[in-house]
Amino acid sequence: MSEATSTLLWRPTGGVKLRQVGLAAAGFVVWLGLWQWMTTTGPMADTDGLPTASRTLSSTLELAGSSQLWSSLGTTLWLVAIALAFAVVAGIAAGVAMGFSPVVSALLDPISQVLRPIPAVVWLPLLLMVLGPAPELGIAMGFLGGVWAVLVQAQVGVRDIDPVILETSRAMCLPRRLTLSTIVLPSAVPYFATGIRISAAFILMLVIGAGILGGAPGLGQLILVAQQTGDPARVFGLVLWSGLLGLTFNSILTAGEALLRQHRGGR
């Protein structure tokens, strides 16, 4: 199944592809045309803070040459990476322990049930007071938003192990440690992969959010500054860049997940 998906992703057939690209381009042209018309001669002309399509596009292109954009993108990705690393390590450790041991589960599951439904943004005021508009704010927000997806997937992954292979390992007299490393963890890898993909998307959103709302460094902060200096075209340009970042990020994650699943071996 995962092989079929990656084939679809990476080996599109020529004819269909060309047609689709043409249609997509037409969609963009219509969208930008409408936008330009609305904001110049149409009903939304001269609305305060609403940039025209042409100004937004030129601002977007201008940003591509700005070192500020690239260093902010770099910072954002760096913070996402750190937050993701923490979320993955903590989420997998706790999730596996909870899935594997009824005692740990009884101990930690209630806490997780209470904390998990709290929308991560709600933590922002508190974290801002504690950490200030520092990189740590972005990391902490990303972690709080991203750890749950990994934890839940890890838990489910461990509980979803085929009972036959567990019986087999018992019959082989495998010690618990070896059962964990050779059977439980590899068997849960597809779940880890899904958890990481979902979690990373959350983290990207929250790291940027922490910048916009709390001034943590990165793309979000750049948007906040553009807003405060009253440059809507730049804000809009940065929004488009965020979209581009999200798109790239997601494709990489999806491909990574497919790769991890494939590596585990298909049945």
Add this chain to the structure above:
Amino acid sequence: MSDTSQPRLALTDLSKTYDGSTPVLDGISLTVGAGEFFSIVGPSGAGKTTLLRCLTGLMRPTDGQVTLDGIPLSEPSPKMSLVFQEYTRSLMPWASIGKNVALPLRARGVPRAERTSRVAKVLAEVGLSGVEAKYPWQLSGGMQQRVAIARALVTEPEVLVMDEPFASVDAQTRMDLEDLTRRLQQDHRMTIVLVTHDIDEAVYLSDQIAVLSKNPARLVEVVDVPLGAERDQIHTREMSTFADLRGRILRTIRDVQTQPV
């Protein structure tokens, strides 16, 4: 069996009742001698798998006990190996054949070099030389079950327990695997306990067959199979003794099934 030496495996008055329901196993006692090929047959749903789980130590019986070489068994023993019906589920799809077969040796702390040579040797024995680097899903069903058998044999167990091991392969492969199992048992002087619903298979392979009843499972009779050590898929199955035993066991099972509960 008939001699005075201690049986390899002994079940004494074994009963199993799952919480709040009628008993599944009721007072089953039987002994399996060293080097014997022993089969357990019975009507579908007789609790054969429950019996197997109890006699391997995977499950605690409600009453009675299992002894292996005279020692009571309360958990799986390293002297015993198990082969399940579902080879696709009992092999690790993410590990190579070599790693799959070596796993029980790792559990016993066998050093890597020795693991490699023992895996190669046992794979050759089941007719699968040189597949160490392949993955289970790259092999056919019959080959995967050979891998599972190799993994069970690699620890040189005294007792090999098999749960419907040939139920998921085609007829030709099934015959090959039956002969392989019988040959391995002879070569290693191993004790084999086979749980099967296939009476022909039980008669063809076994030295003794225990017939169970249903609801709850009780031991109806233990049948000796005097077909000699050498078995042949064509000749053995043509022998009148084979037909007689087959008929006798089938009749017994039909009788216990039609009896009012």
